[in-house]
Amino acid sequence: MKLLCTRETLLQALERCAAATDNTGTFTYSQSVKLTATGDQLQLTATNTMLLVDTAIVAKSEKPGVAVVPCANLMALVRALPGSAGVQMALSPDGTKLLVKSSNRKYTLATRDPAEYPAVPEPEPDKASSVSVNAAQLKRLVGRVKHAVDPGRLMLDLVRLVMEGSSLTAMAMNGHRFAVATEPLAGDFKRSELLLPTKFVNSIAMLLDGGDAPENITLIQDDRRIYVETEDTLMMASLPVEKFTAWDEYHTAALADLVPVCKLSAAALMGAVRAVTALRGASDALVTIAMNAEDKSLSVAVKTDDSEAQDKVAVEPLGDARVGGAQANYLLDALRSCEGDVTLSMNAALHFVAEGFEGIVMQRSQ
Numbered sequence: 001m002k003l004l005c006t007r008e009t010l011l012q013a014l015e016r017c018a019a020a021t022d023n024t025g026t027f028t029y030s031q032s033v034k035l036t037a038t039g040d041q042l043q044l045t046a047t048n049t050m051l052l053v054d055t056a057i058v059a060k061s062e063k064p065g066v067a068v069v070p071c072a073n074l075m076a077l078v079r080a081l082p083g084s085a086g087v088q089m090a091l092s093p094d095g096t097k098l099l100v101k102s103s104n105r106k107y108t109l110a111t112r113d114p115a116e117y118p119a120v121p122e123p124e125p126d127k128a129s130s131v132s133v134n135a136a137q138l139k140r141l142v143g144r145v146k147h148a149v150d151p152g153r154l155m156l157d158l159v160r161l162v163m164e165g166s167s168l169t170a171m172a173m174n175g176h177r178f179a180v181a182t183e184p185l186a187g188d189f190k191r192s193e194l195l196l197p198t199k200f201v202n203s204i205a206m207l208l209d210g211g212d213a214p215e216n217i218t219l220i221q222d223d224r225r226i227y228v229e230t231e232d233t234l235m236m237a238s239l240p241v242e243k244f245t246a247w248d249e250y251h252t253a254a255l256a257d258l259v260p261v262c263k264l265s266a267a268a269l270m271g272a273v274r275a276v277t278a279l280r281g282a283s284d285a286l287v288t289i290a291m292n293a294e295d296k297s298l299s300v301a302v303k304t305d306d307s308e309a310q311d312k313v314a315v316e317p318l319g320d321a322r323v324g325g326a327q328a329n330y331l332l333d334a335l336r337s338c339e340g341d342v343t344l345s346m347n348a349a350l351h352f353v354a355e356g357f358e359g360i361v362m363q364r365s366q
Contacts, residue, residue, distance in 0.1 A: 001065025001091040003037045007081050007102065009057040010042075014075040016233065017046035019203040020053040021071045033071040034117050035089070035098075037061040046071055047118055051199055052236040054120055066114040067091050067098045074100070077107045121225060121236065128222040131163055131192045135217050137183050139208045141170035142201050144181035144357055147333035149198050150174030154240040157198050160247055161219070164191040171247060177330055178254055178349075178360035179337065194221050200237035204228055207235065254360050258345040261291050261322050262298060262315035266338035266354055269313055272300040273335065276309040277328045286364050288325045289350070293317040298344075302328070318343070326350050326361045334359030 014033065022030040029047075036043040042059035046052070067089075077100060078087065085102040091111070092099065100107040142159055149172045150156035160171040166189070169182045196204070196219075207213070207230065220227040221239075228235045277283055282302050290299040296317055301310040324346045331350070335342070338354035345351040352359040 001035070001037045001061075001067055001089070001098075002063040003042055003059045003061040003090075004086055004088050005042055005057060005059035007078060007083065007085045007087050010087055011075065011078050013042075013044045013055050013057050014071060014078060016055050016203070016206055017044050017053045018071055018075055019199070019206060020046040020048055020051040020235075022048040023072055029068070029112065029117055031070055031072065032068050032112060032117075033074060034114060035067045035069065037066075037089075038064050045117075045120065047120075047236075049118070050238045051197075051203065052120060053203060053233070054235070055233040057232075063090075065091050067095075068112040068114045068117055069098050069109045073109055081105065120234070123220050123225065123227060124222040128220055129192055129194075130218060130220045131189075131194065132216050132218050133163070133168060135208050135214050137168060138170075138217065139205060141168065141181045141183055142196070142205070144337040145170045145172040145179035146198065146201055147337070148172040148174060148177045148179035148359075151198065155242055155244040158240075159196045159198070159201055161194045161196055162191070163189050163193075165189065171251075173247070173250060176327070176362050177334065178251065178358075179334065180251070180358040181337065182356050194219050194226060195239055195243070196226060197237045197239070200226060200228075200235065203235050203237075207233060254349060255351070257347045258351055259322065259347065260318040261344045261346055262317050262319075263341055263343050264298060264313055264315040266335050266340065266342040266352075269298070269300070269342065269344075270332060270335040270338075272298075272311040272313050273328060273331050275311045276300055276302040279304055279307050279309055281305075282307075282309070282328065284327055284329050286325050287328045287331055288323065289344075290323045291315070291317065291319075291321050293319075293321055322346050324350050324363050326363055330361045334361055 017033045034045040041056045043056045045054045081102045088101040090099045098109045162169045166185050167182050168185050171180050214230040218229040226237050285302050288301045297312045298315045337357050342352050342354040350361045
């Protein structure tokens with residue numbers, strides 16, 4: 001193998017691949033990247049069995065070939081090269097070393113046998129469903145709900161995506177909060193439901209960053225895996241064996257017996273929560289919210305062992321006086337996803353509805 005490529009494109013591809021590596025222990029295939037040079041491109045593949053990234057960049061290959069090297073080491077040395085540098089890579093005659101050259105710098109990396117590198121699993125055709133979505137829409141939707149995933153439970157450490165009719169909806173939940181974001185679609189689509197593991201979501205976000213992000217991406221899911229496909233990149237994530245199926249039931253239950261409280265600016269409420277949690281030790285404290293219909297204000301307060309803080313926000317009352325409370329960082333997560341005005345309702349939870357977003361935060365008692 002012998003090739004020439006640009007530093008910028010190689011580094012971008014390696015950063016994508018790094019998300020699918022596992023940097024624990026000694027040099028194994030889960031920590032490596034597979035480089036395949038053919039014609040006018042270099043294909044880079046990385047996998048830790050739960051996540052896979054397969055991407056290609058433009059490269060001038062003088063001699064085709066395959067090499068497997070530590071991803072973190074190759075990425076570190078490429079990052080250290082001058083910004084405008086071209087990068088030359090060549091495999092030693094016996095295939096045990098990869099020589100990397102740029103300007104006056106030379107590096108040598110140990111390789112592993114590419115024949116033993118795991119194959120890229122293909123979707124099961126008879127069990128796979130596929131949808132094409134606007135990349136910018138998907139990025140916005142996922143960004144608004146992923147704070148509510150549950151990293152402690154595989155079946156909830158993901159974002160549920162539903163395409164139906166003329167809307168695309170993302171949903172995430174755990175035992176303390178629920179988040180739903182919706183955007184309109186141009187057209188009328190039959191119902192499709194996909195599950196996006198959180199690590200997969202983070203990889204997609206990296207793929208969609210930058211000026212050369214694709215306009216549309218294709219999502220493919222079978223019983224065991226979820227794939228995302230663009231013109232030059234394929235990503236794959238394994239799905240949990242045991243799947244959570246009661247999303248809609250939990251959502252309906254969370255809306256029971258809601259009492260409208262007020263309408264107010266999401267930015268103003270977030271500012272008040274930040275102000276009262278500026279006290280040391282108050283970042284995850286209980287924030288008490290009290291509606292005063294008479295002076296059309298919402299009181300936001302925090303009390304710690306040795307201090308207190310309070311702020312008020314002007315509101316449009318929608319009901320009688322109510323008092324509720326929730327954990328500060330959960331409130332802020334929900335409010336960051338709200339745009340413009342928000343309608344606040346209460347039951348066993350605090351319920352926020354803004355344009356294209358619904359956030360539910362379970363209440364806490366003092």
